[in-house]
Amino acid sequence: MQVFLVRIFLIFSIVLITSCASKLKKLSEDKDIQLTGDSGYVLIGIDTNRDLYKILLDGPRRIELSSADLAEGESYILSQLEAGEYSVDRLYVSNYMYYKFDNDDNFRFVVKPGTINYVGHLNIVTRGFWYPTSYLRLDNRSSQSLVFMEDKFPSILRSRMLIYGGPGEDAFYSYIDNGKGDK
Amino acid sequence: MRILKFIICLTITFSTNSFSSPIESSKLFTYPEAFDFKISPDGGLISAIKQDDKKRELLFIDTESNLIEMVLNIGLDVRLLSYHWLNDEQLILLAQYESTRMYLVATISGKKVKLKASKASGYLIDVLSHEPDKILFARNTRGQYYRIYVVSIEEFIDNSFSDATEVLHNGENISRFSFDQRSQRIITQTYDKETKVLSIKSLPISGGKWRLLLEKNVEDIEFSLAAILSSEYVTVLTNQETDKVALQKYNIKKQKLEEVIYEHPKYDLKEASYNREGKLLSVVYEELGLMRREYFNPVGKQMGKQLSQLFPGKEYFLVDYSKDFSKSVLKVQGATLPGDYFTFDAKRAQLRPLLLAYPQLENEKLYSSKAFTVMTSDKDEVEAFLTLADNELDHKTLLVMPHGGPIGIKESDRYNSQVQYFVSRGFSVLRVNFRGSRGFGKKFKNRGVGEFGKLIERDISTVVEQVISKYKFDKMCSVGASYGGYSSVMLAIKHPEKYDCVVGAMGIYDLLLAFNHNNYVAQEKNRKPIENVIGKYDPNLKDTSPVYLASKLKAPILLIAGIEDQTAVFEHTHRLEYMLKKNKKPVETMYYENTGHGHYSWSGDRHEAAITYDFLMRTLNLTEPSPKSLSASARKAIATDYAIIADKFWFEDNVENDKDKSLEFYRKAAEYEEPRAMFNVGAFYHSGDQVTKDISKAITYYRKAANLDYAKAHSRLGRMYMEGEHLDVNWEKAKEHLEKALNLDDTPENYFRLARFDCTAPGKMRNIKRCLASMNLDRFERRSKRQFNRAINGLRSATPWILSETKFNEVQREKFDKILNMAFELNEMDVSIDSKRVGAFEFIEGVGYGVKDEYKTISNGPLVKHSEKDNYYYGMIFEVDIPGINSYRDKVGIAARWTQNMKDGTKKYPNATVLYGAPKGEWKLIRKFDDFEGGNSVTLELFDLKGKPIFKETFIIKS
Structure with missing residues (x-):
């Protein structure tokens, strides 16, 4: 097996070009909301060894994960999001330095309407101070995310189907949902 | 046969006592103590790296006397990555200190070894045994580019390559070279991960052009160069055309495999050896889990037969040999032998034991399969x-x-x-x-x-x-x-x-x-x-x-x-x-x-x-062996297992803490008379963590551990007698315990605790000369950086006591200042404090990008309210003030001591330390409320490093 270093483009910039991105609003209450038309829940895991400035996602809408949700350690963002295919576009290590993601590296996920879409854990390891280098992966931690939902959002979990929307295929949630695990 | 002499030596080697018992895990799961054996070209000396927890050395063993002739102390901070004999008097060493790698040349003169560092950047390709004063070196010029030189050792040390012979001007994208002694050619091997093509080229050391030896797609097959036979043929180990990895001839010109030279019916070949004339000497494969060498010449066959008879159920191989093959180092290993080294003298047909790779297992019973x-x-x-x-x-x-x-x-x-x-x-x-x-x-x-x-x-x-x-x-x-x-x-x-x-x-x-x-x-x-x-x-x-x-x-x-x-x-x-x-x-x-x-x-x-x-x-509900039924080493093995489990549940490491389980496993270890576990169970009773606080039980456990010669228990008891903590002050007993602790384990902590005793004990017990000698930091710097840092921590704990209670004469004061300066690199000792906040504080962690941590003042003054909250503190946050010194490069220090004033009139000393660093920003002397054990009050005293009191405040903690 391999350890992957992501191919990234390190760009210095002082130009703010993200003003059109809307911030992803993190849900805190375990109450199933009336999902508007073509939208679903998105569950994103973040695992970073350093506080980050922001992450931009491209998709039906341009989305920003802000610094409040990108603190050092492991955390989750559960939010409502318009259905469609998204990709991770940029990671801002600080307010003046960002990485542009290589689309060949499959930093993509799908949100389906009416469901809870676990789309993976953005695992970011950053080393160095003046010229930081980041190692990035979109990990599948489905069972750990399921435990998070059972623990923090049991009501929403009961109301909606949890599906995997991250890179690749995963039969785990559908297996659980079919109740086979209870036998 | 003369070779039968071997048996006499070996009977001695293997006739050691063995005990049937659990083996302590630290003896099994560890690096070998002796490794990397090499022999000098004339066969006069055998060298080996030897290391344990306290030292790392390069040993030189005389092959005549079989005794250690010289020892080069490398130190624990330096890693010796590789080394080679250059000639009979010199070796080249590649050493690493932190992230810096450097070549060193060791010269043996008499019974001394002198080291000279080379500033040359690059890597050694070969020591050129036919030219004992020269080496083949790939010199790094620009990034990944190398120039290859035959350079004299003196020029190499001086990093002066102007007179060296340049074999290759531009190594381009070729990153690694090796040297084939037999064909006198530089070899380079590249593997393209995308195309899966292996490419091997050679270049005569006398210069010329690179010649392609082989180029092949090796996807899903084994393929490696065995030997260069001539300008037309090489041999390779491959399974491209055979089921087993076989030795096969390869036509360079046609780039084609030709006849199979050797294929074992059951096993893949691992190695093939040739003599200088290009004649096949032996092949190696693994049979029933051990390496077997099949010889093709009569001498080899005879030797192989003899060695197989001498070492049944084991594998053996020559690690290194002298230039004339008269002396060599033999390694023997197997299921019950992790590695035993021998000197083999071919002329005398004599085999003599050298060193064991794992000497700690010598008296343990190991099990064969x-x-x-x-x-x-x-x-x-x-x-x-x-x-x-x-x-x-x-x-x-x-x-x-x-x-x-x-x-x-x-x-x-x-x-x-x-x-x-x-x-x-x-x-x-x-x-x-x-x-x-x-x-x-x-x-x-x-x-x-x-x-x-x-x-x-x-x-x-x-x-x-x-x-x-x-x-x-x-x-x-x-x-x-x-x-x-x-x-x-x-x-x-x-x-x-x-x-x-x-x-x-x-x-x-x-x-x-x-x-x-x-x-x-x-x-x-x-x-x-x-x-x-x-x-x-x-x-x-x-x-x-x-x-x-x-x-x-x-x-x-x-x-x-x-x-x-x-x-x-x-x-x-x-x-x-x-x-x-x-x-x-x-x-x-x-x-x-x-x-x-x-x-x-x-x-x-x-x-x-x-x-x-x-x-x-x-x-499995198995019955644990009763401690009494086990030998001391067996008891220790089981006890250590439980203590290791307890440690992980207790310390902040990589396992989720569980203090109840930690205590449970320390108790189990203590049942097997593990003194450190006994001490730790005592510490649980001392602190009241997970158990009802019981000082009497704590002291009983400490004494039990001390009786089993556990140094930390002596040190703890010594401190308690010295400070009067739960025991009446008894300087005689304190001295006895602290001296015993140091005798048992000469750690920096034990040196500095005894130093504190010697500098602060009353009357004739005071021994300032020994106090200052114990604090000699050079001793710890020589050992390792880690030991030196631990010594600084020991000094930090002892200093407030020494400053407040010792009157040095001028000479003594000068010596003490020298120690403080060596530890803290101070610019100034005359320090005062400024902008102080005295009171209670709440720690607010800055979460997210750019948000800083903060200590918010909850109440001002020494009257503070007790809080159960984990992020609440009391004490003082301040700045240091030294006229004319205010940059990040400057260093100053302050000594601080906390004293808890107990209701019965006794005192406890929860912490004494030295704060040091640049006189910029805020300094903190704060404590959590959960440390407060219901005494009357807590006093904080500050001294400058000359011993002058600069601050004192007594905190009254209200419930």
Whole structure:
């Protein structure tokens, strides 16, 4: 097996070009909301060894994960999001330095309407101070995310189907949902 | 035959006493003490690296007297990456200090070794044995570009290459070179990961052009250069046209394989040796887990026969030899011998023992394996190794241990620390080279591909059936790591009636997830390496994935995983744990943070072995050996296992803390008379953590540990007598304990605690001369950087006491100042404080990018309200003020001592330290409220490092 270093483009910039991105609003209450038309829940895991400035996602809408949700350690963002295919576009290590993601590296996920879409854990390891280098992966931690939902959002979990929307295929949630695990 | 003389020497070597008992894990899971043996060109000296916890040395042993002639102390801070003899008086060493690598030339003169560093950047290609004063060196010029020189040793030391012979001007993209002595050619080998093409070129050392020796697509085959025979032919070890890796002739001009020179009917070749004339001397393969060398010349055959008779059941090989082959170093190893080195004198036909790789195991009983083969139902032969626990602890339990991989890995009959650990604790171990293992040919290896949970487990079960039909076992468990973890679970799922427990470490348990565990592996283009092992992606892999078969597992299971594992990602283990719990199956877990697919240090392996042992004993309801029935070393082995488990549950390391479990395991270790565990149980009673505080019990445990010569217990008792903490002040007893502590363990902490005693004891007991001598920092700097840092911490604890209670004369004061300056690199000792905040504070952690931590003042003044909150503190936050000194490069220091004033009039001293650093920003002297034990008040005193009091405040803590 391999350890992957992501191919990234390190760009210095002082130009703010993200003003059109809307911030992803993190849900805190375990109450199933009336999902508007073509939208679903998105569950994103973040695992970073350093506080980050922001992450931009491209998709039906341009989305920003802000610094409040990108603190050092492991955390989750559960939010409502318009259905469609998204990709991770940029990671801002600080307010003046960002990485542009290589689309060949499959930093993509799908949100389906009416469901809870676990789309993976953005695992970011950053080393160095003046010229930081980041190692990035979109990990599948489905069972750990399921435990998070059972623990923090049991009501929403009961109301909606949890599906995997991250890179690749995963039969785990559908297996659980079919109740086979209870036998 | 003269060679029979060997036997006399060896009888002595192997006639050591052996005790049948559990072997302490620190003796098994550790690096060898002696390694990297080499011999000087004239055969006069043998060199070897020797290291333990306290030193690292390069030894020089006289081959005539067999005695250590010289020792070069390398120190623990420096790693010796490699070294070579240049000539009979000089060696070249590649050393690393922190991240800096440097070549050093060691010159032997008389019985002394002098070192000279070279500033040359690059790497040594060869020591050119035919030119003893020169080396072949690849000099780094621009980034990845190298120039190759034949350079004299003196010029190399001076980094002056102007007179050196340049063999190659521009190494371009070629990154590594080697040198073939026989053909006198520089060799370079490249492998293109994209095209899978291996390319080997050669260049005469006399100069000229690179010549292509071979270029070949080596995807899915073995292919390596064995020897350059002529300008037309090389020989290679390959299995391109044969099932087994064979020795084959290769036509350079035609770039084509020609006749097979040697192919073993059962095993892949590992090595082929030629003499200087290009005649094949021997080939090497692995038979029943040990290396076998087949010789083709009469002398070699005779020698091989003699050595096989001398070392039955072991493998042996020449590590290095003198220029005329008259003297050499021989290494012998096997299941019961992790490595024994000998000097072989060919002229005298004499073999003399040199050093053991693991001398700590010399008096331990190690267990040999029964190596055997079993025929599978489809007529393939698989090798297996059974190590029986034929000792008094025999639990009549078989541990089936599938190996990792599973493709291209194999078990051997060499020393195996894990096997010896469990067998010495009474568990028999079975290991199988199932199909998929390497060394048995292409077909055998490829037969295992995609056979997860199928043929591989059938092979293992075939061997298990044979073993249990011959030997009687009451219980059986499967234990394995990586693929072995998967296999262990699958064996128990497939044969629930046979397995009583399972231990799966760092395994993959959802075969579909292996193709999808992150955005990279989920891409089609990256699937080949996984397919080469698991087979093609297929939804039916669910049928052989433990995650989806969890309901069928009957045996209790211990799951072990590294949270940072990138090979068998943690999600595999977490999924299986989730499904087992969902199915209400008995499952225990041990998850290691900051750990990947294996442990980064031996302490992790020791801990994993200990928790597995504990799991087996509890789950199988086995009777623990009574401490009285065991020898002292056996007691220590079991006790250490429990203490290691307790440590991980207690200390802030990579295992989730559980203080109750920690105490439970320290108690178990204490039952086996482990003095450190006794001390720690005493510390629980002392602090009141997890137990009702009981000073009398604490002191009893401390005394028990001290009676067993545990240095820290003496040190603790010495401090308590010195400070009057729960014991009446008794300077005589304090002295006795502190001196004993230092005698038992000369740690920096024990030196500085005794120094504090010597500088502050009353009357004639005061011994300032010894106090200052004990604080000599040079002693610790010589040992290692870590020891020096620990010494600074010791000095920080002792200094406030010394400053407040010792009156030095001028000479003594000067010596003490010198020690303080060496430790803290001070610019100024006359310090005052400014902008102080005295009171209670709340710590607010800054969460998120750019948000700073903050200590918010809750109340001002020394009257503070007690708080249970974990982030509440009391004390002083201040700035230091030194006129004219205010930059980040400056360093100043302040000594501080906290005194707790108890209700009965006694005092406790929870902390004394020196704060030091740049006189910028805020300095903090704060304490948590939970440290306050209901005394009347707490006093904080500050001194400058000349001893002048600069601040004193008594905090009254209201409930």
